[in-house]
Amino acid sequence: MTPRLHVIVASTRPGRVGLPVAKWFHEAAVQHGSFDAHLVDLMDFALPVYDEPNHPKLRKYVHEHTRRWSASVDAADAYVFVTPEYNYGACPSLVNALDYVYTEWNYKACAFVSYGGISGGIRAVQMTKQIVTTQKMMPIFEAVVIPMVAQQLRDGVFSPNDLQRQASGELLTELSRWALALKPLRERVA
């Protein structure tokens, strides 16, 4: 079966650049054809700062927003996090969403599309990798990096350059390999 990919928009800021970038990447994933690709917007889940009384490993969720988020995360075989960098660090809305659930992330492959100023968001990615490995995700090396992202936006539409287009293809090919390779592990644990 074709693995299911969630392209997750990490920024929940009004006017965020993340949405047009994620729309481009989602379309690239659809065209690539290795995944059943879905755009998932964290804004739609309106997750408050983590407010569950129990450790997420227990899956004893008391809030409807957590149950909705859990079902979404559970449904995917792989993730691409489309993330900015805030203060040389990880995007707080993404860290919060990651913290909310645990087993739902386990044994899934993930990759990053990052953007920002001159760094292209790579410091945020490095910080986030530390978190996702604790959640037993497999973050792959291949990535799309977008420095000075504002220069590639016009009327709310993101236009990739050749490097980013090529990187997106390489990322999707490698991510699909990992998504399939990890499937037996997920099934065994389930």
Ligand SMILES: Cc1cc2nc3c(=O)[nH]c(=O)nc-3n(C[C@H](O)[C@H](O)[C@H](O)COP(=O)(O)O)c2cc1C
């Ligand atoms: C609180 C805050 C901190 C930021 N820190 C960084 C930073 O450390 N590095 C960087 O490249 N851009 C930084 N920026 C600029 C962001 O890259 C830029 O605002 C980008 O559009 C944010 O992504 P978003 O629009 O999807 O939220 C920061 C922006 C904000 C609002």
